[in-house]
Amino acid sequence: MARQPTESRQVEIISTMVRLAAERNPADITTTDIANAMAVTQGALFRHFPTKEAIRLAVVEWIEERLMQEIDAARAASIDALAELKGMFMAHVRFTIAYPGVPRLIFAELQQPDGSAVRERVQLIMQRYRKTLAISLAQAMEAKLIRPNVDVQAAAALFLGAIQGLVMQSMLSGPMAKAEHQAAGVLKLYLAGLGVES
Amino acid sequence: MARQPTESRQVEIISTMVRLAAERNPADITTTDIANAMAVTQGALFRHFPTKEAIRLAVVEWIEERLMQEIDAARAASIDALAELKGMFMAHVRFTIAYPGVPRLIFAELQQPDGSAVRERVQLIMQRYRKTLAISLAQAMEAKLIRPNVDVQAAAALFLGAIQGLVMQSMLSGPMAKAEHQAAGVLKLYLAGLGVES
DNA sequence: TACTTGTAAGTAACTTATTACATACATCAC
DNA sequence: GTGATGTATGTAATAAGTTACTTACAAGTA
Numbered sequence: 300m301a302r303q304p305t306e307s308r309q310v311e312i313i314s315t316m317v318r319l320a321a322e323r324n325p326a327d328i329t330t331t332d333i334a335n336a337m338a339v340t341q342g343a344l345f346r347h348f349p350t351k352e353a354i355r356l357a358v359v360e361w362i363e364e365r366l367m368q369e370i371d372a373a374r375a376a377s378i379d380a381l382a383e384l385k386g387m388f389m390a391h392v393r394f395t396i397a398y399p400g401v402p403r404l405i406f407a408e409l410q411q412p413d414g415s416a417v418r419e420r421v422q423l424i425m426q427r428y429r430k431t432l433a434i435s436l437a438q439a440m441e442a443k444l445i446r447p448n449v450d451v452q453a454a455a456a457l458f459l460g461a462i463q464g465l466v467m468q469s470m471l472s473g474p475m476a477k478a479e480h481q482a483a484g485v486l487k488l489y490l491a492g493l494g495v496e497s
Numbered sequence: 498m499a500r501q502p503t504e505s506r507q508v509e510i511i512s513t514m515v516r517l518a519a520e521r522n523p524a525d526i527t528t529t530d531i532a533n534a535m536a537v538t539q540g541a542l543f544r545h546f547p548t549k550e551a552i553r554l555a556v557v558e559w560i561e562e563r564l565m566q567e568i569d570a571a572r573a574a575s576i577d578a579l580a581e582l583k584g585m586f587m588a589h590v591r592f593t594i595a596y597p598g599v600p601r602l603i604f605a606e607l608q609q610p611d612g613s614a615v616r617e618r619v620q621l622i623m624q625r626y627r628k629t630l631a632i633s634l635a636q637a638m639e640a641k642l643i644r645p646n647v648d649v650q651a652a653a654a655l656f657l658g659a660i661q662g663l664v665m666q667s668m669l670s671g672p673m674a675k676a677e678h679q680a681a682g683v684l685k686l687y688l689a690g691l692g693v694e695s
Numbered sequence: 696t697a698c699t700t701g702t703a704a705g706t707a708a709c710t711t712a713t714t715a716c717a718t719a720c721a722t723c724a725c
Numbered sequence: 726g727t728g729a730t731g732t733a734t735g736t737a738a739t740a741a742g743t744t745a746c747t748t749a750c751a752a753g754t755a
Binding site: 301302303305308339340342343346347 | 699700701703704
């Protein structure tokens with residue numbers, strides 16, 4: 300019962316996957332797990348996606364759309380390049396708190412062997428993200444909001460690492476929500492590395 | 498043929514797992530994969546470990562032993578707390594270059610559900626590591642080698658995140674070896690956050 | 696009526712672990 | 726030394742369970 304069109308089922312499958320990934324190893328989530336969580340039979344999933352890999356790809360695309368939207372919104376709401384960096388950092392942290400399964404899914408896909416379509420999509424997202432960061436960093440340098448001799452590549456890597464460090468900590472010691480006030484501390488430390496006085 | 502005692506086979510199984518994890522998703526490495534790489538039959542593995550989980554636990558214990566040995570050696574060879582931090586960072590990076598499978602294995606185990614014996618072991622390693630970092634950071638503050646108002650918790654989290662950021666970058670764009678010179682840049686940036694002039 | 700979405704059952708492939716059996720090897724009586 | 730014996734390590738086959746995906750059929754919906 301409760302028949303639904305493919306479009307809404309696809310969304311449901313994606314969000315169920317993201318939800319389940321918050322508490323389990325994404326690699327261990329089976330089509331049966333997803334179907335049970337949706338109260339349909341396992342075979343029903345294949346009415347809406349041809350393969351499991353197609354589901355994983357759709358999940359990654361969903362993440363890209365949502366996360367990049369948040370990042371871009373934070374950037375747009377900023378008055379200068381330094382505010383952009385702060386805003387993107389906190390937006391990313393908030394997104395991770397809202398969807399704790401997301402970093403786990405991303406990392407699980409990064410572990411996939413070379414040539415996997417899903418993996419390459421994740422690589423594209425990260426490249427795009429790094430490029431955005433590099434632009435803001437360069438602008439901040441030009442506007443003398445950060446010190447003039449910052450290694451932009453290292454700064455972009457450390458930005459992502461800082462977030463990843465918070466994620467790892469939440470995976471170690473409890474819910475990501477607890478890490479939110481820690482996030483402010485880490486951001487402050489990161490900005491100090493860029494020469495920002497606080 | 499080429500019978501070998503259990504002790505050496507156990508070591509071989511562990512190092513084969515670590516080696517395979519450098520190029521594949523650790524979650525996808527089967528006992529058949531390990532056995533093939535060792536040129537024995539799949540069943541032979543169970544002469545030396547009772548279950549696959551026992552293999553995974555042994556791998557984690559091997560990592561702990563080796564990594565912590567490197568970290569401690571780097572600490573011991575340092576003249577002050579700041580040199581300790583630098584030494585530990587670079588030792589960790591070098592270890593990751595030598596064994597690219599290690600961070601993947603650690604992360605894969607962290608994804609495991611709560612209560613898993615292997616996961617809890619990894620948690621212990623990370624706690625121990627963080628504690629070591631906190632001590633060095635506190636000492637460095639006391640000796641006025643870094644600025645006096647560093648948030649030690651955030652600094653420990655960012656230290657691990659900085660390494661994790663390098664690992665993610667290598668997973669994105671190629672071998673970890675390429676990331677070595679990047680590591681120096683990230684370390685410099687991290688230390689700048691602690692108020693270290695360079 | 697024609698198409699879409701669902702179920703129930705089944706299948707092929709894969710994975711961990713076990714079992715029956717074979718053989719190398721250390722130990723020890725002699 | 727030599728040979729017997731028990732144990733450790735290996736193979737081949739297979740059991741038992743799981744997973745992604747398919748198929749035959751039913752029923753809702755435009």
